Amino acid sequence: MLYNVARGGQGTAQTLLTTLRASEADLILLQETNVLDPAYEGTLLRGLPGYALTRGREVWTLSRWPVLRQTQHPAPGSSRTFTETWVTTPDGRTLRVVNAHLGTVLVTSALRGDWARLRRTAQTRQAQVNLLCRLAAQEPGPVLLGGDLNTPPRGQLYRRLTHCFSPDAHDEAGRGPGWTFPALALRIDHLLARDLRPVRAEVLDATGSDHRPLLVEYR
Template structure:
């Protein structure tokens, strides 16, 4: 009796199909245990790297079916991030802002302050201010930024008159502020925030509880704010794809998503892997957004321009 011929399982094709499905269904990845879903979503843009071995296998085998199978995850990735790669900036803008986690251990905060001011931005928001960094900023920034407020570790400097500056309670110690700026085209409310840090540990996984709670409190404050024009700037320790920060993004527009080019990764500055520093708006239209050159911080600064 002739034995039946075994048909080999097309593992590369199966892997490609499963990978494509996982990309499109990432919201279904459970967040317990260890906030796995949030962790995957934080680095989701880098999932394109997994396509490379599938493509290499198809090319080495000179297999047309394998090459066709690689199209599945490629198209899935492009569905998620294809528009991110295009340059959506346009010239002009009535208002330019800069936001930067300046780093508590910044060796030259005065140089950082001068670099931010050199952008010509009317608004400079900073996070992770130490006492020394705060004093250096006050001395180094030009006189045109005479309107300012510092609440704990976050600060706001502006060329426009500032009123109603106050802390926003998102953590047990000051990590957020709110202020109203009087611009030539009307008032703009500005929030500056530094959400709680996150860690990846073997025992606890991706620890985001404190950050997510702070994000919820900040989102509640913004939702209840009657201001017609609002900016939200800061280090959120999370990405726009991270479900843990979805309350912050559901009623605001990311300037980089709307008017940037590429992923605009901001951390770590030496080799950026993810974008955790953001500029959001409600009631203003972004015209451009980008990162700025490295300073003495482990974050890159971000900047954006808007029209009213």
């Protein structure tokens, strides 16, 4: 499951825990965890026994599968990191899990005519996608990219990510518009996995964030 939790500012730890437990997901990728109240972590870990937590800057990865190792990759142009976690799947394979939060498209800059800032934002996002594609190419075998990619299912950066990783899970196995950011009717949170086949992709109803969780079943 993939979920931008909006820094915990729109709900409680118990609300978030209820959503995560109901998903029954083996892997949970959270973004915007950077301003969560310190009590959140304890509440989640106590309520999710058997999960290992990998922390990055603004991202958390929770795994019910054994974690072999993890590393952080500084996201160009930001204070964030992309977290890469190696886990062992039930069939004995090693799966790399990349949890990312890409920079935001600054629409307000365009509205103000601040083209210099808009160019810097575009360059930062391009550098972040370049890093993700380098990670995809570093090792053969299954790799999962999940995150708030701040990119709807169109455009050059989105096409590049699907080329480096795989087609989008919702494109392959979802129904309906799949809006993960309903306020603007956008699908900007994505799961892409090489060497895994999505058989179900569903945007869940949940409170506690301006985003909605994305749940995907892979085979």
